Amino acid sequence: MRFLRMLLCVSLIGCTLPLFSGDNKDVDPKTGLRHGFDPAAMDKTADPCNDFFQYACGTWLAKNPVPAEYSDWDRFSELYEVNLAILHDILDKAAKPDPKRSAEEQKIGDYYASCMDEAAAEQKGASVLKPQLDQIAAMKSKSDLAEQVAHLQNYGIPSLMRFNSQQDFKNAESMIAEFDQGGLGLPDRDYYVKDEADKKEKREKYQLHVQKMFQLLGDAPVTAADEAKVVMAMETDLAKASQDRTFRRDPNNVYHKMTKAEFVKLSPNFNWNRYWQLMKVPQFTEINLAPPDFLKGVNAAIDAHPVEHWKTYLRWKVVNSAAPYLAKAFVDEDFDFNEHIMGGAEQIRPRWKRCVDYVDGNLGEALGKVYVDKTFGAEGKRRMLEMVDALHSALAKDIAGLDWMGDATKQKANDKLKAFARLIGYPDKWRDYSTLSVARNDFYGNVNRGDGFEKHRLLNRVGKPVDHGEWLMSPPTVNAYYRGSMNDITFPAGILQPPFFENSMDDAVNYGGIGLVIGHEMTHGFDDQGRKFDAKGNLNDWWTADDGKKFEERASCFVNEYGSFSPVADMHLNGKLTLGENTADNGGARIAFMALQQTLADKAKADPKVLEKVDGFTPEQRFFLGFGQVWCDNRREEFSKQMVTLDPHSPDKFRVNGVAQNMPEFQKAFSCKGGSPMVRENACRVW
Ligand SMILES: [Zn+2]
Numbered sequence: 001m002r003f004l005r006m007l008l009c010v011s012l013i014g015c016t017l018p019l020f021s022g023d024n025k026d027v028d029p030k031t032g033l034r035h036g037f038d039p040a041a042m043d044k045t046a047d048p049c050n051d052f053f054q055y056a057c058g059t060w061l062a063k064n065p066v067p068a069e070y071s072d073w074d075r076f077s078e079l080y081e082v083n084l085a086i087l088h089d090i091l092d093k094a095a096k097p098d099p100k101r102s103a104e105e106q107k108i109g110d111y112y113a114s115c116m117d118e119a120a121a122e123q124k125g126a127s128v129l130k131p132q133l134d135q136i137a138a139m140k141s142k143s144d145l146a147e148q149v150a151h152l153q154n155y156g157i158p159s160l161m162r163f164n165s166q167q168d169f170k171n172a173e174s175m176i177a178e179f180d181q182g183g184l185g186l187p188d189r190d191y192y193v194k195d196e197a198d199k200k201e202k203r204e205k206y207q208l209h210v211q212k213m214f215q216l217l218g219d220a221p222v223t224a225a226d227e228a229k230v231v232m233a234m235e236t237d238l239a240k241a242s243q244d245r246t247f248r249r250d251p252n253n254v255y256h257k258m259t260k261a262e263f264v265k266l267s268p269n270f271n272w273n274r275y276w277q278l279m280k281v282p283q284f285t286e287i288n289l290a291p292p293d294f295l296k297g298v299n300a301a302i303d304a305h306p307v308e309h310w311k312t313y314l315r316w317k318v319v320n321s322a323a324p325y326l327a328k329a330f331v332d333e334d335f336d337f338n339e340h341i342m343g344g345a346e347q348i349r350p351r352w353k354r355c356v357d358y359v360d361g362n363l364g365e366a367l368g369k370v371y372v373d374k375t376f377g378a379e380g381k382r383r384m385l386e387m388v389d390a391l392h393s394a395l396a397k398d399i400a401g402l403d404w405m406g407d408a409t410k411q412k413a414n415d416k417l418k419a420f421a422r423l424i425g426y427p428d429k430w431r432d433y434s435t436l437s438v439a440r441n442d443f444y445g446n447v448n449r450g451d452g453f454e455k456h457r458l459l460n461r462v463g464k465p466v467d468h469g470e471w472l473m474s475p476p477t478v479n480a481y482y483r484g485s486m487n488d489i490t491f492p493a494g495i496l497q498p499p500f501f502e503n504s505m506d507d508a509v510n511y512g513g514i515g516l517v518i519g520h521e522m523t524h525g526f527d528d529q530g531r532k533f534d535a536k537g538n539l540n541d542w543w544t545a546d547d548g549k550k551f552e553e554r555a556s557c558f559v560n561e562y563g564s565f566s567p568v569a570d571m572h573l574n575g576k577l578t579l580g581e582n583t584a585d586n587g588g589a590r591i592a593f594m595a596l597q598q599t600l601a602d603k604a605k606a607d608p609k610v611l612e613k614v615d616g617f618t619p620e621q622r623f624f625l626g627f628g629q630v631w632c633d634n635r636r637e638e639f640s641k642q643m644v645t646l647d648p649h650s651p652d653k654f655r656v657n658g659v660a661q662n663m664p665e666f667q668k669a670f671s672c673k674g675g676s677p678m679v680r681e682n683a684c685r686v687w
Helices: 006-010 052-063 075-094 103-116 118-137 142-153 197-216 221-241 260-266 272-278 292-304 307-325 328-343 351-375 378-401 407-419 443-459 507-524 545-563 579-606 619-630 637-646 652-662 664-669
Strands: 072-074 161-168 171-181 257-259 286-289 421-425 481-483 488-492 633-635
Touching: 052 619, 052 652, 072 075, 075 103, 075 351, 103 351, 103 443, 118 142, 118 307, 118 328, 118 443, 142 272, 142 307, 161 286, 161 292, 161 443, 171 292, 197 221, 197 307, 197 328, 221 292, 221 307, 257 260, 260 272, 260 286, 260 292, 307 328, 307 443, 328 637, 351 443, 378 407, 378 421, 378 507, 378 579, 481 507, 488 507, 507 579, 507 619, 545 579, 545 652, 579 619, 579 652, 619 652, 619 664, 633 637, 652 664
Parallel strands: 171 286, 421 488
Antiparallel strands: 072 633, 161 171, 257 286, 481 488
C-alpha cells in the first residue's frame, strides 16, 4: 500500500553521484540537486501530446544511463545518494571511539565500524555460522523442526513461514498474532510455478546459485548439486501452497481469525506451542491465519520430506540470510544472483554504502534521530502541514462533486478523510534500543542481534494496544505510505527535499512534486484496498451496494488501461496488481491540481503575477512538468522483468503517461487534440 517502491527500498542498490544537467541558479546548496522542474532536462523536440514522459524527461534520460551499481536510476536514486552521503558523514564521526558519544552514537558508530572491518569478515570466513549450523546438524527428527525454526528466527533468520503480530482487521485497536506465508528464496511464488521463459531461466540459475553457496560452505560439488535440488523441491512445495500476490490485495482473502486451539489443530506436524514458547510470544488467544492453504502446505511438506531434507533446507536458510555479511566469496555470490542476475546491476556497491544501509536497517531510528537534527527544521514541518491541509480540502471538494457517488457514501467518505492522521518528518517518540547490544568487533553478531531485536519487538506487540505513533520507515527514507488499519499518512524527512519539496520553489512545481505525493497517499485510503477500511481503520463495508458497484466499474477502466502497457518485450503490466497505485496516481494528480488552482486563485488576488509564465511555461504546464520530472527513470531489462511480477507500482514512464492520458486538465494545458496518444478516448476516472 505504500507510495513508490517499498520493494526497492529493501534492496536498494548504490550508484555514482547524480549526473544532473542544467545551470546552477536553482541548485539546492544542501543537496546539490536542482529544485523541481528543470527546462534543461526536457526533450523539447518531443511532442508532449505524443509521449509526455519523453517530453518532460528526454534530456535527463539521455544524460543519465543507469550507473553500474544500480538496477534502475531515477530521481529517487539521486536523492537517496544525497542522503547516503549525509548518513556516511554521521557514521564516520560516530565510529570514532570517543567516550563523549551518546548511547545512540555508540551503537550506530560501533555497528558501522564492525561492518567496515572487511579484513575481519574475511578472516572469520564462514566460521561465524558454526553455532547455527551445528545446531541444525544435531537435529534428530522432524519433531525438532519447531525448535530449529524458532532458534533461527530468534536471530531474525526467516524460514518455512512468517509468524508476526498485526492489527486485527476488524478490531483496529487490538494487536493479534498472525501466521503468514514465507520460506522461499526467490522473490515470488510465480518464479517456482510459472512456465514463462524468464521464470524458467531464473529458477535454473537460482538452483545453480544454491549449489554454489553450499560449495562455499565446503560441500563437494556433487553433494552441493543434490542439496540444491532438495532446496528447490521443498521451496516449490511451499510456493505451490502460497497465495498469489494479486489475490492478496483483497484484505478479506488474508483474514481468517480463529482461536489458538483451532489453529494448532490445522497443522499437527509442527509443535506450535514449543515454537511460541521459544520465541517468547506473549500469551494470546486469537490468531489470524492469513493464507489457510499455506498452513496445510507446511503440514504436508513436513510429512513429505525426511529429516535430512529439512536439515539441508535450514542450512540453506542460514547461509542465504548470512551471505551479505560474510567473507568476499559469499558476498560476491550473493550479489551475482540477487542483484546481477535478477536485477541487471553490473557491479557491487562500495562497502561503505552497504554498511550505511545495514545500520539504517537495524538501528534506523537511532541513526534517524541524528539525521533529522542535522537536516529537518520546524519550518519544513509547518510548510508540509499547510500543503496537507490544501490537499485535504481539495479531496473533500472532489468527493462532494462526484456525479457517480450517492450522498450516504459521500458522507462516510468524508468522515474517513477527516479522521486521517498525519505523521510528518520523524516519530514523536523514538524507538528505545537500550536492550540491543552492539559490539565493535562482531559484525555478524550485530546483524543477528539487530534482526532478533526487531523480530521480538514485533512479536511483543501481540495482545498490546495499538501504538499509533509507530513508524514503518526510518526518517531518512525517500518514500511515504498510507496504512488502512491505522488510517494514517506518513512522510519521512527523507522525501521532504528537492526535487519533491522546496520552500523557495514556486507553487506549481511543489504541487506537482510533493503535492501529488500527498494526494497519492490520501487516495490510497479510497483505492480498491483502502476503500474497504473505515474511518477507524476497521475492515467494514461502508459503501452502498450501488456505489460499490460503480467504484468497481470505474476501477476496471484502470485495470484495462495499465494492463495494456508493455514495459519489456513479451510482458504486460498486471492491471489488477497495480490497480491501487494507479488509482492513487490518478486521484493524487487530480486533487493536487485542484489544490494548486485554489492556491493560485487565492494568491492572484494580491499578486496577479503568480499566473504568469516562468521559463516559458504556464503554471498548469509547470505543474505537469514538475510531476513528470519527479519520475524520470532509466531501468535495466532484467529489473523491468522482475518488477512486472513483484511491483504493485507501474514503471515510472507509465505512471506519467498513464495519468496524462486520463486528464482533460493536462490535455488543455498542452493543447492536445483528440486522437493524440496522450488523449485517451474513454478516459478513466475514479476520484
Ligand atoms: Zn502508493
